[in-house]
Amino acid sequence: MTEGSEGSELAQDASTTVREFFAALELPALDEAVALLHPDVVWKNTSLPDVRGEYRVGRFLRGMGRDWVGFSAEIHHIADDGGAVVLTDRTDILRVGPVRVAFWVSGTFELRDGRIILWHDHFSWENLLRGTAVGLWRAALRKN
Numbered sequence: 001m002t003e004g005s006e007g008s009e010l011a012q013d014a015s016t017t018v019r020e021f022f023a024a025l026e027l028p029a030l031d032e033a034v035a036l037l038h039p040d041v042v043w044k045n046t047s048l049p050d051v052r053g054e055y056r057v058g059r060f061l062r063g064m065g066r067d068w069v070g071f072s073a074e075i076h077h078i079a080d081d082g083g084a085v086v087l088t089d090r091t092d093i094l095r096v097g098p099v100r101v102a103f104w105v106s107g108t109f110e111l112r113d114g115r116i117i118l119w120h121d122h123f124s125w126e127n128l129l130r131g132t133a134v135g136l137w138r139a140a141l142r143k144n
Helices: 003-026 030-035 054-065 125-143
Strands: 037-045 069-080 085-096 099-112 115-123
Touching: 003 030, 003 069, 003 085, 003 099, 003 115, 030 037, 030 054, 037 054, 037 099, 054 069, 099 125, 115 125
Parallel strands: 037 115
Antiparallel strands: 069 085, 085 099, 099 115
16 A cells, blocks of 8 residues: 555545445434434534443434434545544434434534544524424425
8 A cells, every 4th residue: 555545545534434334324213313423522512511431422313213213324425534524414304203314414423533522513503494494394295
């Protein structure tokens, strides 16, 4: 392996880990998603309290494993620094019963030892509210 190829291999691994994490959240293969988290993970969301530790983040994620709740993400762009930082530009889709809420999210992921230690999502509350209104409207139209 050449000196320059090692960095690109690490970057590929970091991006692959983040992609696998989102894929596992959709299945729901939530235990697989939790396995990609570092024990000291911190999950940050715009203006919400941080969730710290694999147990607490895992507990929250496993809560999405109910029949009436769902999650998926459409990753539009993914970039890395050639090491352990991955940036995502994506649309997250939350489903609660018949209501699907789609909203834009920009995420920063830091990895340590091949596992996610920081998951920091940035989103617009206005965009989330707009997505909620659209989701409610579409759910109401399907009932009629």
